[in-house]
Amino acid sequence: MADDPADAPPPARLGAGTLEATPPSGTPVAGRASGTGAPTLEDVARVAGVSRATVSRVVNGQRRVAAEIQAVVREAIATTGYVPNLAARSLVTRRTGAVIVVVSGAEEQGSPSTIDFADPFFGRVVGGMLRALRPHDVDPILMLAETDFDRSRVISSLRNGNADGALVVSTRGEDPMPALLVEAGLPAVVFARPGRPIPLSFVDVANRDGARLAAEHLVARGCRHVAAISGPLDVPSAQDRLSGFQDAMARHGQAFVPTAGGNFTYESGLAAMTALLDGYGDLDGVFASNDLMALGAIEALQAAGRRVPEDVRVIGFDDSSLGALSRPALTSVRQPIEEMAAEMARILLDTIADPGRRVTSTIFEPTLRIRASA
Amino acid sequence: MADDPADAPPPARLGAGTLEATPPSGTPVAGRASGTGAPTLEDVARVAGVSRATVSRVVNGQRRVAAEIQAVVREAIATTGYVPNLAARSLVTRRTGAVIVVVSGAEEQGSPSTIDFADPFFGRVVGGMLRALRPHDVDPILMLAETDFDRSRVISSLRNGNADGALVVSTRGEDPMPALLVEAGLPAVVFARPGRPIPLSFVDVANRDGARLAAEHLVARGCRHVAAISGPLDVPSAQDRLSGFQDAMARHGQAFVPTAGGNFTYESGLAAMTALLDGYGDLDGVFASNDLMALGAIEALQAAGRRVPEDVRVIGFDDSSLGALSRPALTSVRQPIEEMAAEMARILLDTIADPGRRVTSTIFEPTLRIRASA
DNA sequence: CAAATCCGCGAGAGCGCTCTCCGATCCTGG
DNA sequence: CCAGGATCGGAGAGCGCTCTCGCGGATTTG
Numbered sequence: 001m002a003d004d005p006a007d008a009p010p011p012a013r014l015g016a017g018t019l020e021a022t023p024p025s026g027t028p029v030a031g032r033a034s035g036t037g038a039p040t041l042e043d044v045a046r047v048a049g050v051s052r053a054t055v056s057r058v059v060n061g062q063r064r065v066a067a068e069i070q071a072v073v074r075e076a077i078a079t080t081g082y083v084p085n086l087a088a089r090s091l092v093t094r095r096t097g098a099v100i101v102v103v104s105g106a107e108e109q110g111s112p113s114t115i116d117f118a119d120p121f122f123g124r125v126v127g128g129m130l131r132a133l134r135p136h137d138v139d140p141i142l143m144l145a146e147t148d149f150d151r152s153r154v155i156s157s158l159r160n161g162n163a164d165g166a167l168v169v170s171t172r173g174e175d176p177m178p179a180l181l182v183e184a185g186l187p188a189v190v191f192a193r194p195g196r197p198i199p200l201s202f203v204d205v206a207n208r209d210g211a212r213l214a215a216e217h218l219v220a221r222g223c224r225h226v227a228a229i230s231g232p233l234d235v236p237s238a239q240d241r242l243s244g245f246q247d248a249m250a251r252h253g254q255a256f257v258p259t260a261g262g263n264f265t266y267e268s269g270l271a272a273m274t275a276l277l278d279g280y281g282d283l284d285g286v287f288a289s290n291d292l293m294a295l296g297a298i299e300a301l302q303a304a305g306r307r308v309p310e311d312v313r314v315i316g317f318d319d320s321s322l323g324a325l326s327r328p329a330l331t332s333v334r335q336p337i338e339e340m341a342a343e344m345a346r347i348l349l350d351t352i353a354d355p356g357r358r359v360t361s362t363i364f365e366p367t368l369r370i371r372a373s374a
Numbered sequence: 375m376a377d378d379p380a381d382a383p384p385p386a387r388l389g390a391g392t393l394e395a396t397p398p399s400g401t402p403v404a405g406r407a408s409g410t411g412a413p414t415l416e417d418v419a420r421v422a423g424v425s426r427a428t429v430s431r432v433v434n435g436q437r438r439v440a441a442e443i444q445a446v447v448r449e450a451i452a453t454t455g456y457v458p459n460l461a462a463r464s465l466v467t468r469r470t471g472a473v474i475v476v477v478s479g480a481e482e483q484g485s486p487s488t489i490d491f492a493d494p495f496f497g498r499v500v501g502g503m504l505r506a507l508r509p510h511d512v513d514p515i516l517m518l519a520e521t522d523f524d525r526s527r528v529i530s531s532l533r534n535g536n537a538d539g540a541l542v543v544s545t546r547g548e549d550p551m552p553a554l555l556v557e558a559g560l561p562a563v564v565f566a567r568p569g570r571p572i573p574l575s576f577v578d579v580a581n582r583d584g585a586r587l588a589a590e591h592l593v594a595r596g597c598r599h600v601a602a603i604s605g606p607l608d609v610p611s612a613q614d615r616l617s618g619f620q621d622a623m624a625r626h627g628q629a630f631v632p633t634a635g636g637n638f639t640y641e642s643g644l645a646a647m648t649a650l651l652d653g654y655g656d657l658d659g660v661f662a663s664n665d666l667m668a669l670g671a672i673e674a675l676q677a678a679g680r681r682v683p684e685d686v687r688v689i690g691f692d693d694s695s696l697g698a699l700s701r702p703a704l705t706s707v708r709q710p711i712e713e714m715a716a717e718m719a720r721i722l723l724d725t726i727a728d729p730g731r732r733v734t735s736t737i738f739e740p741t742l743r744i745r746a747s748a
Numbered sequence: 749c750a751a752a753t754c755c756g757c758g759a760g761a762g763c764g765c766t767c768t769c770c771g772a773t774c775c776t777g778g
Numbered sequence: 779c780c781a782g783g784a785t786c787g788g789a790g791a792g793c794g795c796t797c798t799c800g801c802g803g804a805t806t807t808g
Contacts (some may be wrong), residue, residue, distance in 0.1 A: 091794065
């Protein structure tokens, strides 16, 4: 890979400030000997007057090493500025200390899934994983898996020992990624129950319970004609949220819940609400399967002259920052995303440590975050 | 890449007994011989009846290899299901094919910077980097750098060859990360001009131009008494946005611009606007240095009975998805974040390929995204 | 037709680390 | 005071890969 002038020419170059790159004078490298630049175990051993093996033992704390020698070695490590070469280590240990965080989904024409990352949801998940991984000194490698090629790249990375396992968060129901992982027998944990049952660990939120919470709240607030805006029904969570909501409403006397389908986007929520309003003018409550759609629904409601929450109450799902900032602030079912992500990391780490382990799943309880919209 | 399950040359064994629920019968692993599990170069060489070196040449396409032999080798690779062991490769090449993406900032008490990731800004930057890195087969390792410990971990990772370089996006002005990187002589590129001048490549947006755009738009819309809500002034971009705005307003006849300081959060925007309203009741236009603060400002304005945009026009900076979704939709100065992130990746890759390269900076031109709020 | 050239392949030496032996030292009990 | 056991450091063999070097055969040139 030399240079590729074919790459998108960077637009609008104004100033091109060029400073002389300073030769790092004060780099704490000392007492090396080999030609490459970085001090090696060998170098430390020489300085400390011990063997490579002993230094290794001190570094990894594997076997007891006499306190005295340990001090000498640590001293030598400090003066040489030694840091272990992870490539060499993982070559022999067959562990990389890295996991792949896969943001996966089927490719959608024209929707560069920048959207993925613009959605705070992914940020929260990734953030939660990072925090859980960090104390274990495990690095997260971020990969997008939109195309089959991407997915095979993930599998390859794992197979060739670039990473020890995968944490998958899918955007769609029929994502092939989980199945591929299982097929290859690779350690992995996914966010949300996979579309079809496969032996793979996952964490999820009790979607039906969350939907019930929403239903009960609407009922308690006096709503008598409520509708639902669902996500794509091939996604299990969307399915559960809808059916959970319908069931709960049925228990409270509303046997039929007018429903419109969306795809978790703002626009689809707007469209769904508009359609709903068309057929059912007397609605006084709406449950949307995520916040983005709920926001779209509010927009449609307001455009139709309905006030939220006075005329129609709206509840979302996710408790995203978007909903907290919008006006009226969105009442929403909160899933403890960060904790869920942390749990994923924990399960994966366990699985890596003990590959024989059976698959597990952890279901988290949602809570209702009451704000202004309902 | 069709591999028929029929052609399994030597007795294929995979780590059986690890999975329990599925018998993964069709795993594409076949034709190994060594004990570890994954086929090695050696295995491929044996199957193809050539030397290790030749297989390596085919894999890396480095030197001419007879087409005929090449075919045989590729065949062997396919039947063995060979994937190169990256650890072994990077041990000798001293390249890892990975870069660290550092989300950095000073530690703040009580604010678990989940906020970082909930802010769509980071998502967009990271997404842009991912896309630019992918075609080069470079993997991004995500790391948070909040504490000194985190930062030294980043430096260590780089120094011990865990990654080839760093892409840094800082949240604050006096972030120590850039300086540390320069000090250690490590390849790195930062997002936005560093707080103090150091020999480090960066990309940025022409903040002053963006602010000018906002000023001119407000003036064109008839605003005569405009105020500014700035970010923390130790951040160069916040400084430039403010002074750029002030200068542009001065050119248009408003020599004094009432200003309140915020820290890029919603709450600070709200507080700043409230304070501004206190002192200057006749404001008819506001420029906030980012969208979050602009949103807070609008909230304050509405709370004070001012209509947006009828009474007061508001312009933000960032063109974030938050602003697009809020009502009234936020007019904002757009910086091409994804392209900027891609350019960062490009510069870093160049720097890694040619470490002697001098530092460069690329400044992008902002544009005004006109929506409802101004 | 012989000599010079070139091209493509194989042999082999490590890259920096871990980890299994083994030998040396020390401690303990008889 | 010595045998036996426990403890701790050293030597050395690779992990899987790349890359330099050199050699043989094909091709070209005098």
